[in-house]
Amino acid sequence: MAIAEVIKYNGSSDIFAWKYPNEELGTWSQLVVSESQEAILFKGGKALDTFTSGTYTLDTNNIPLLNNIINLPSGGRTPFTAEVWYVNKVSSLDIKWGTATPIQLQDPKYSVFIPVRAFGQFGIRIEDARQFLIKLVGTLPIFDKENITQYFKGLYLTKVKDAISTYLIHNQISIMEINAYVEELSEHLQEKIEPILAEYGIRLVNFYVNDISVPEDDSAVRKLKDALAKRAEMEIIGYNYQQERSFDTLEGAAKNQGTGSNLMGAGMGLGMGVTMGGAVGSQFGGIAGNLNTAAKDSILCPKCGAAVPAGKRFCADCGYDMSEAAVSKERVVVTCSCCGAKYKNTMKFCPECGDKYNPCPKCGADISDGEKICPECGYEIPEPCPFCGAELPDSGVKFCPECGKPLVKTCPSCASPITGNPKFCPECGIKFEDK
DSSP: OOOOEEOOOOTTTTTEEEEOSOOOEETTTTEETTTEEEEEEETTEEEEEOOOOOOEETTTTOOHHHHHHOOSSSSSOEEEEEEEEEEEEEEEEEEEEEEOOEEEEEEETOOOOOEEEEEEEEEESSSOHHHHHIIIITOOOEEHHHHHHHHHHHHHHHHHHHHHHHHHHHTTOGGGGGHHHHHHHHHHHHHHHHHHHTTTTTTEEEEEEEEEEEOOOHHHHHHHHHHHHHHHHHHHHOOOHHHHHHHHHHHHHOOOSSSSSHHHHHHHHHHHHTTSHHHEEEHHHHHHHHTTTSSSSSEETTTTEEEEEEOBBOOOTTOOSSSSSHHHHGEEEETTTOOOOOEEEEOOTTTTTHHHHOOOOOOOOOOOOOSBTTTTOBBBBBOTTTOOOOOOOOOTTTTTTTOBBBSSBBBBOOOBOOOOOOOOOOOTTOOOOOO
């Protein structure tokens, strides 16, 4: 029976666990363990003695657990059979992961199903060599990066899908915008996967999401991108989808070959629009107003958001009275005082920057914190009650109508209002103590 003389690691650097091929060993054999490695002796499927970095001569003194099983005689060269496993404990930071097939997710912003791919890499280090060998490696002769990615493929794919969909829904972010949040997703995924790998004696050093993409040739992706491009074009020009469709309808009616002339066709088209409730006619009026005043200043209708030329009293889209007396608190479209985004007055916070909606008591425009005068209507905003924060009717009141506390300095004796810093009360004559 051959007796191994020198036992050492002969695997490559990207292998996490490697089994020494010869199981016929003997006392007085030399066991060599390099830095960042551990060697473990197995006998009968049980993990026994562990060796850290160094050179060891196998004898009954340094293999006590194995000696208890096979009862080796002391002294001399005694052959025995055992498995020697080497575990590489150096950090490996370039393990690639990715979704082999696209994940179907529903875009929370546009409610369409889009296939999504994700790619990245992660790093691990074997913390508990014994636990790693017993729970994961089993009877494999080697365990490398390919085995790691294969074993935990189901884990990270499930966690990636769950994390991306949860993040999109909770933050109402479109899939087209998700790449701006890969850092937060990476941290979230590391927190989810780390405790699972720890059960196998593996420490997750880092986990990175490098890219989240959608297939360009997918029909749903193409339609969504076309719609977004069209919306951006309409926002730049200054009209909406209903206006564009109305304009197309009128243009088609004007080109109707069944009428006597183009002018007659346009008249019939306009008449058809009036018969259908006046919707087409009003939309056409809005389009014409926008086209004729493109070079002039315009303001947004507070009810429907359409552009209204400066000086016009009524909105061409909805007929809303644009005079100052009619605006009041009926404003529907609000312009954020922080970032300039537009949103409905039913929202409490700006959907773009998160700034809280602080409406003007008179016109409903969003006012910055600390603003004394509304920039939209010029309304002078009264100071709130310093005790309860209630809105005061005007700056001339002496007592808060909500909590009843005085809003001006009063005499402690007769409660008459005091102005300036007099030494005596002008009403009752009491002397004020110097402070």
